[in-house]
Amino acid sequence: MSETYETQSSCGDSCSSCQATCSSRNKEKDDMKEALNPYSKVKKVIGIVSGKGGVGKSFVTSYLSVLMNRKGCHTAILDADITGPSIPKAFGVHEKAKGNELGIFPAISKNGIKIMSVNLLLETEDTPVIWRGPVIAGTVKQFWTDVLWDDVDYMFVDMPPGTGDVPLTVFQSLPVDGVIIVTSPQELVSMIVSKAVNMAEAMNVPILGIVENYSYLECGNCGEKISVFGTSHVNETAERFHLPVLGRIPINPSIAEAVDKERIEELEGPWLSDAVSVLTAMSGEKKEEGGKEEDSKGFLRIAVPTDGKNNVFGHFGKASEFTLYEIKDNELEGKVILSAEGEGHAKTVEMMKREKINVVICGGIGMEAMEGLMGGNILVIPGATGDADVAAAAYLDGSLEDSGKAVCSCKGENHGQEEGGCNCH
Numbered sequence: 001m002s003e004t005y006e007t008q009s010s011c012g013d014s015c016s017s018c019q020a021t022c023s024s025r026n027k028e029k030d031d032m033k034e035a036l037n038p039y040s041k042v043k044k045v046i047g048i049v050s051g052k053g054g055v056g057k058s059f060v061t062s063y064l065s066v067l068m069n070r071k072g073c074h075t076a077i078l079d080a081d082i083t084g085p086s087i088p089k090a091f092g093v094h095e096k097a098k099g100n101e102l103g104i105f106p107a108i109s110k111n112g113i114k115i116m117s118v119n120l121l122l123e124t125e126d127t128p129v130i131w132r133g134p135v136i137a138g139t140v141k142q143f144w145t146d147v148l149w150d151d152v153d154y155m156f157v158d159m160p161p162g163t164g165d166v167p168l169t170v171f172q173s174l175p176v177d178g179v180i181i182v183t184s185p186q187e188l189v190s191m192i193v194s195k196a197v198n199m200a201e202a203m204n205v206p207i208l209g210i211v212e213n214y215s216y217l218e219c220g221n222c223g224e225k226i227s228v229f230g231t232s233h234v235n236e237t238a239e240r241f242h243l244p245v246l247g248r249i250p251i252n253p254s255i256a257e258a259v260d261k262e263r264i265e266e267l268e269g270p271w272l273s274d275a276v277s278v279l280t281a282m283s284g285e286k287k288e289e290g291g292k293e294e295d296s297k298g299f300l301r302i303a304v305p306t307d308g309k310n311n312v313f314g315h316f317g318k319a320s321e322f323t324l325y326e327i328k329d330n331e332l333e334g335k336v337i338l339s340a341e342g343e344g345h346a347k348t349v350e351m352m353k354r355e356k357i358n359v360v361i362c363g364g365i366g367m368e369a370m371e372g373l374m375g376g377n378i379l380v381i382p383g384a385t386g387d388a389d390v391a392a393a394a395y396l397d398g399s400l401e402d403s404g405k406a407v408c409s410c411k412g413e414n415h416g417q418e419e420g421g422c423n424c425h
C-alpha cells in the first residue's frame with residue numbers, strides 16, 4: 001500500500017485540489033505499491049516519460065525540478081533511468097551516496113534539490129550497469145523504500161524510456177500522481193507517443209500533458225524559427241489525445257552547455273512555464289496561507305460563480321454573478337450575490353481580491369485566472385458542478401474534489417463550455 005503524506009510547507013497542501021484519480025485516493029489500486037521510507041514525506045510524484053531514448057527526458061526532469069525549486073517548493077529527483085543515468089552530472093553532483101541504519105541519504109544540489117541515482121552508488125561513474133530487468137526494477141523500488149527523502153513537495157521521476165518491463169514496474173510500485181510525456185517532432189508522427197499515452201492510461205495514471213523538445217532552432221541573427229525536423233505536429237497530437245501542450249523547447253546551445261558544464265540550476269529559459277503552472281495548480285499551492293484561513297473577524301469567504309439559478313457556472317472569467325458564502329466556525333453566517341464587474345478574468349480576479357475571498361469554487365477556469373487568484377492567496381478548486389450550496393458545503397466538510405480537467409491551458413475562450421471543465425482537454 002502506498003503512503004502519500006500530507007504535510008504543511010511553504011509550497012502548499014496537496015490533497016484538496018488534486019485529481020480524483022490521485023494515487024492517495026485510489027487505495028484499492030495500490031496493492032502493488034511499495035511503502036515509502038518511514039522517515040520520508042513525499043506529496044506529489046511526477047513521472048517524466050518518453051516513448052524512446054534521447055528526446056531530452058532527463059533535461060525536462062532536471063529543469064522542472066529546478067523551476068519548482070525556484071518557486072520555493074522542496075523538490076527531488078528519483079533517477080529511475082538506471083542504465084542511462086544522466087541527472088547527477090547536470091547538477092555537478094559526484095560524491096557517493098552515504099547511509100546509516102535508517103536508510104540512504106540522497107545527494108543534495110547547490111540549491112537544495114535532492115537526487116538519487118545509480119551513479120551515486122557505482123564505484124566509478126563510467127561503470128556500466130549490466131543488470132537484468134528485475135535487478136534494475138528492484139533498484140528503482142529501493143530508491144523509493146530505502147532513501148531518506150525527508151520532506152518533498154514534488155518528486156520528479158526520470159522514467160526509463162519506452163514501455164517495457166522497467167517502466168511498468170515503476171508505475172506499479174510508485175504512487176505516480178501524473179506523468180508528463182516528452183517527445184521530439186519526429187516521434188510525434190509515429191506510434192511512439194500513442195504507446196506512451198496508452199501505457200499511462202492502462203496504468204490509470206493521469207497524463208498532465210506533452211512537452212515537445214527540439215521543436216525548432218532559432219536563428220541567432222534574425223530570430224527566424226527553423227523547423228529542423230519538419231513541421232511540428234504537437235498540437236494535432238495533443239488534440240488527438242485531449243492533452244494540453246505544456247511546452248515547446250527549441251534546440252538551444254545554452255541548454256546543452258548548462259548540462260555539460262553541470263550548471264543546470266543557473267539556466268534561464270521560459271519554455272516550461274505552462275508545465276510549472278499545471279504542477280502548481282495540481283498541489284493547490286498556498287492553501288495554508290489562503291484557503292481555510294479566516295479573516296480578522298473570523299470569517300471564511302467562499303465565492304462561487306453561479307448561473308442565476310444557484311448552480312455553479314462553467315466559466316469563471318465569464319460569470320456575471322458570484323454567490324458569496326460567509327462562514328464562521330464552519331457554519332454559514334451569510335449568503336449574498338455579487339454582480340461581476342465586467343467581462344474577462346482579469347477584472348474578476350481583481351474583484352475576488354478586493355472582496356477578500358479566501359476560496360473560489362468554480363467549474364472551468366483558465367490558467368491565467370488560476371495564477372492570478374493563487375497570486376492573491378486565494379485557494380481555487382475547479383471542476384465543480386451542480387448546486388453551489390452543495391459545493392460550498394462539500395468544501396467545508398472536506399469532500400469536494402477537483403475533477404482534474406477544469407484548468408484550461410488553451411488560453412482560449414472555450415473553458416467552461418462543457419459541464420465542470422473545458423472542452424480543450
Ligand SMILES: Nc1ncnc2c1ncn2[C@@H]1O[C@H](COP(=O)(O)OP(=O)(O)OP(=O)(O)O)[C@@H](O)[C@H]1O
Pocket residue numbers: 050052053054055056057058059060081084086161213214249250251252253255256257259260
Ligand atoms: N532543447 C535542447 N537543446 C540543446 N540540447 C539539448 C536539448 N534538450 C536536451 N539537450 C541535450 O541533449 C542530450 C540528451 O538529452 P537527455 O539526456 O535529456 O535525453 P534523454 O531523453 O533523457 O536521453 P536518454 O533516454 O538516453 O536518457 C543532453 O546532453 C542534453 O543536454
